[in-house]
Amino acid sequence: MAVRSLGYWGIEVSDPAAWRHFLVDQIGLIEGGKGADGADVYRSDAYASRVRIYQGPADDVTVTGWEVAGADALREIADALSAGGYDAQPGGEALARARQVEDLIVVDDPDGIRVEIFWGAERARRPFASAVTPGGFVTGEDGVGHFVILARNQARTLHFYQDLLGLKLSDYIRLGHPDGSSSHLTFMHANARHHSLAFGEVPFAPKRKVQHISFQTEEMSDVGFALDRFGAEQTPLAMTIGHHPNCGTFSFYVRSPSGIDVELGWGSREVDDATWVPKTYSQLSDWGHQVQLPLVEPADA
Known part of the structure; x- marks a missing residue:
């Protein structure tokens, strides 16, 4: 079993307001509200969350979210990670709610980036429409x-x-x-x-x-x-x-x-x-x- 797509990024930044201007006014994403985990959430399509901006000093991508087909696929990847010597842990209900997904596991990759593997991503209530990128994004x-x-x-x-x-x-x-x-x-x-x-x-x-x-x-x-x-x-x-x-x-x-x-x-x-x-x-x-x-x-x- 394999992940089927890159679902989202979490980026820790020292200036969230500058990132809001960068993502919305310059690139063409739209705001998705405030996440339960404190993130400023941005959308590039029908998904409720594609980019999550967190206040912090790293100024780097700190989280990547990879989507799988469902609960069975999530269990299979968790087993593969465990067999490969990686300590994949259940994300739990609170983190799943914060990330706007049904369920997820978390693990650090060899480069120290937190990897979250999930299924059941929430869709937004309103269609994606960008004021500055009217053609939209390939997603x-x-x-x-x-x-x-x-x-x-x-x-x-x-x-x-x-x-x-x-x-x-x-x-x-x-x-x-x-x-x-x-x-x-x-x-x-x-x-x-x-x-x-x-x-x-x-x-x-x-x-x-x-x-x-x-x-x-x-x-x-x-x-x-x-x-x-x-x-x-x-x-x-x-x-x-x-x-x-x-x-x-x-x-x-x-x-x-x-x-x-x-x-x-x-x-x-x-x-x-x-x-x-x-x-x-x-x-x-x-x-x-x-x-x-x-x-x-x-x-x-």
């Missing part, structure tokens, strides 16, 4: 988007997400650098979305556990309008508009109020497991994506 069975972990050990991260949570390999990117070093990135999918998770190592202790999160729009023009909004407010870009050859995404990366990068993209290819063959790519982008800011900050920065 539904594909989940909320994707994120990139700065892994401590790629082998352990791969084992956790592939062997225990059931994600499948999409492809690799192997980058050579002028100093002779290299970067290895692994991309994994839980459904037709090209990747819900990617991860790679850096040769120093990073400031954050997550390098970026990503939203995908239904309409290409909504990426352009968002780029104009960020430009008008002089919000710093981490990477300019460009194109990823492995997933086919047309996107740009913007620096959030917490320093986490957020990718806003369109046009990502989908995976059909019956025919998909993983490949290894030698470039992150085939045009554009000019780096404007350091993409990974060291812990002592």
